[in-house]
Each structure stands twice: as C-alpha cells, then as structure tokens.
Amino acid sequence: MAESSLPLAGLRVLDVSSFIAAPAAAVVLGDWGADVIKIEGPDGDPNRTIMNDSGNYPKAEVNYPWQMDSRNKRSLVLDLKKSQARAALDRLITTSDILICNFPPPVRDKLRLTYEAVKAVNPGLIYASLTGYGETGPDRDRPGFDATAYFARSGLLDAQRYEGGPPGVPGPAQGDRATAMTLVSSILIALVHRMKTGEGSWVGTSLLGNGLWSCGVIAQAALVGAFLPPRPPPDRPRSALGNIYRTSDDRWLQLTIVREDKVWGSLCAALGRPDLVDDPRFAGLQERRTNSAPLAAILREAFAARDCAYWSKALAAQEITFGVISRPQDVPDDPQATACGAIVETAIPGMPRTLSNPVRLSFAEQRVARPAPALGQHSEEILREAGFSAHDIAELRASGAIR
Numbered sequence: 001m002a003e004s005s006l007p008l009a010g011l012r013v014l015d016v017s018s019f020i021a022a023p024a025a026a027v028v029l030g031d032w033g034a035d036v037i038k039i040e041g042p043d044g045d046p047n048r049t050i051m052n053d054s055g056n057y058p059k060a061e062v063n064y065p066w067q068m069d070s071r072n073k074r075s076l077v078l079d080l081k082k083s084q085a086r087a088a089l090d091r092l093i094t095t096s097d098i099l100i101c102n103f104p105p106p107v108r109d110k111l112r113l114t115y116e117a118v119k120a121v122n123p124g125l126i127y128a129s130l131t132g133y134g135e136t137g138p139d140r141d142r143p144g145f146d147a148t149a150y151f152a153r154s155g156l157l158d159a160q161r162y163e164g165g166p167p168g169v170p171g172p173a174q175g176d177r178a179t180a181m182t183l184v185s186s187i188l189i190a191l192v193h194r195m196k197t198g199e200g201s202w203v204g205t206s207l208l209g210n211g212l213w214s215c216g217v218i219a220q221a222a223l224v225g226a227f228l229p230p231r232p233p234p235d236r237p238r239s240a241l242g243n244i245y246r247t248s249d250d251r252w253l254q255l256t257i258v259r260e261d262k263v264w265g266s267l268c269a270a271l272g273r274p275d276l277v278d279d280p281r282f283a284g285l286q287e288r289r290t291n292s293a294p295l296a297a298i299l300r301e302a303f304a305a306r307d308c309a310y311w312s313k314a315l316a317a318q319e320i321t322f323g324v325i326s327r328p329q330d331v332p333d334d335p336q337a338t339a340c341g342a343i344v345e346t347a348i349p350g351m352p353r354t355l356s357n358p359v360r361l362s363f364a365e366q367r368v369a370r371p372a373p374a375l376g377q378h379s380e381e382i383l384r385e386a387g388f389s390a391h392d393i394a395e396l397r398a399s400g401a402i403r
Contacts, residue, residue: 006033007364011191012096013037014089015073016113018045020173021146021207022102022130023069024180028357029098029187030072031366037096037382038073039089041080042403044375045070056172058328062350063372070372071348076383077376077403080111085401091386093121098187102130106141115202122200126190129204130183144207150175154211159218163230179210181358240288240295241267244325251308252325253315255299260285266318271302344369376403 003009011034015026023038023045030036038045051057051065076092078085093099101113108114115127129135132144133153144153147170151157157167186203193201212219221227237243241257257263261284268276276282276298281291288295303311308324315322326334332353337343344356346369354369379402383393396402 003033003367005364006367007361009033011035011098014039014092014096014099016089017100017102017130019047019050019102019145019176020065020069021176021179022100022128022183023047024173024177025128025130025183025187026073026100027069027071028180028184028359031357031369032359032361032364033367034098036073037092037378038070038075038373039080040075040077040375042077042400044077048375054172062348064351064354067348067351067369067372068354071346071354071369072367073373074378074382075373075376076379079401079403080113082399082401084396084399086112088383088386088388088396088401090121091388092382093118093125095386096122096125097191098126098128100128100130100183100187104131104141104143105135119200119202124194124198124200126187126194126200127202128183128187128190129202130179131204131206133208134206135204146170146173146175146179146207146211149207150179150211150214153208154215155219155222156211156215158230159215161230163232165230175207175211175214178214179205179207182210182213184359235296235300236293237296238289238292240292240299243296243299245300245303247303247308247311248305249307253303253308253311254323254325256321256323258321260288263318263320264288267320270314270318270320271299273298273302347371379403 008029011029013026013029013034013036015023015036015038017023017026026036026038046053047069048063048066051059051063057065078089080086080089099118101108103111103113105114115129118125118127131140132149133139133142151170151174152167157170161167182205183203186205190201190203193199218228232238234244239260241255241260243255245253245255247253257267264282265277268274280287282288282295311322312324331337331343334343341356341360342358343353344366346352346354348354348369348371356366359366380393383396383402388396393402
C-alpha cells in the first residue's frame, strides 16, 4: 500500500515529548501515515541512551529502544528556552494538526506550552497531554514514570504480590505502552470531533488513570469496600484450577479454568487421572476450593512428570484453557506472533524485525518501520518546509536556538 493512502496520511504531528509513553503514541500515528516531527532539546530525548543508562534494559549492538519508539519520525532540535526557538515552534504549530506533550504542568507554564498558549497560535490544533498523575489535584505537578504512577500508585504491584513477599517490580515501560494506546484513542476521538465541528481541542490521559483502569477489578472492588488478602503461594492457591504448574523441562503452565464443573472431567482425562472425577474431595466447585492445597499437590506432581510439549497437546485436545508462560527468548521464534502481525519486518539496518502496534485494519497495513532519526537530522529540512530561508536558519543556528 502506498504511504499516501494510509488513513492518517496528510496529518502532521509535533512530538514534543520524551521517554516512552507519549513518544510511543506518536509512533502509532506515524505507523498509520502521519508525518511525525520529533522536537528535541539540545541534549536529545533521554530515551536515546536509556538502553545503556538503565540496568533493567537488555544490552544489544543496536539501540532498539530508540528505534522502536522513534521509527518513521523526523528530528528537529529546538532549545525552547530561547525565544527564537519558541517562535520557530509557533510557525510549525500553525501548520500542524496534533501536538503531543508530556512535560509536567510547571514546565509547560515556563515554556508557554500550555493548551491555552498553543490554542492561541492554532485554534484547530489537537493538543494531547500525558501526565504522571493527572492535570488536577495535589500531585498534578509530580513527575511520574510507569513504575511509580501506573504500577505502584494504582495498586497493581501490591495486587500481584504473593503472601509474605514483596511487591513485584515491573519490566521497563510495560505501563507506558498501554498508556500510549489510550493517548492514541483520545487523539482519534478529537479528530472525529474536529471533523464534525471544525474545532481543535485538548485531550489527555495519565499513567495513574491507566494503571487504575488496568487494575480495574481490584480497584473497583476497593471502591465498594471489598478486599482480598495477598495472594497465597502456588502450593495452596485460592483455586487449583487457576494456578501455575512446572513441567518436567522447567517450563511453566498457567491454568485458567473458569467454568470448572463443565471441564473438570476433561481435565482429569487430560491428566490421565479419571479417578479424580469421583473423588469426594473434588466433587464440586466448593469442594475443590476447600481442598485446593491437596488438589494443587496432585496437579503439581502430574505436570512435573511430563514436558511442556506433551501437556500442550494433551490440554488442547481436551479444550482446556491454559497458557504456556513464554520467556522473552521464546518471542523471536513464536510463529503465532508473526502470523498475527505482532512481529513485522523493518527497513532498519541491524534490526530486521520489530513489534508492530496492536491496531489492525481491514483497509490498510502499517507503514514499514524506517530508522529512527539522528539528533537534529531533519532540522533544516523541516524549517525549510515551514518557510524559513537559508538566512533565517543560519541565524537560528548561530543563536543556539536550533541544531
């Protein structure tokens, strides 16, 4: 498919954001055809170096975090602390459709990047804001990352911990990518609104709000006064049929059986234990709950006797709901991930495959990922498109406003 026919072709996005969640939203818009201009300060987005700066990132020859979160973008360096750079940004704002910003409110105020300031330049602009904790309230000015705002503050980390153990620590950017999709949704709703009314608008989301939404069952229960104690360990689960089990080749299976009475007999058949069907300890749901520890012990011994491949076939044959707990190193060879379009080929040297965004359309395919830009790679090109002359650009460069 020609890129000019992609559904968001013709839209210009100013990505005035850093790190992951907001830039990832811009990536999705670019995947579907938008022209995304990444506005960076003189030092660049910290995400350019995060692979080496963070101890939680796997190290590689290729700078994969930067490539994944900035593919198909163009880079313009503006030092927004300088008035000349702010004036240049205003020129770009007048011809843009969407501006994505994740500066905390005090920084936006200082740089005159509030919605009110931007709206005065282009009333038709869609201003998409991402914050850690929301636009209002006592913590509105606090910087937030997904580990602190999405996972920690929302209750997600505590809800997943085992009894007696510490809260788990999330992997890098897990909450950021989910939040990015909410910001994309907000922007698309605003585009529909503009199509109907001609009006620009402010839209936004927060890491905290998305964390609470993801923790919806537990958080909503708390709102009505309902709580569960920390999760008991796998040897005495609340339900032995909603538990994890290790196979003989050191893989793990997740059983998630909701309609227990309907499939109890099928599970016993898959296990080769038809005798369990008539065992009075496990005759019904309540009995299996009461005797979850001894049932878990039986299942643990059964699953440990054979390898993961055997159990995958045996459980699937009986239509038992289960999942193999994949390791990250399993992802490159997962045929389903490629078949469903979650892993796609790229035009990025050294990184032949990447993750696509999760949106699928019957009428379009995502743009092939091209290399993320070097810092300021497209500064002159973008400014020329905005009507700046060679002399203007030279003056901006001499003043330090651009790079």
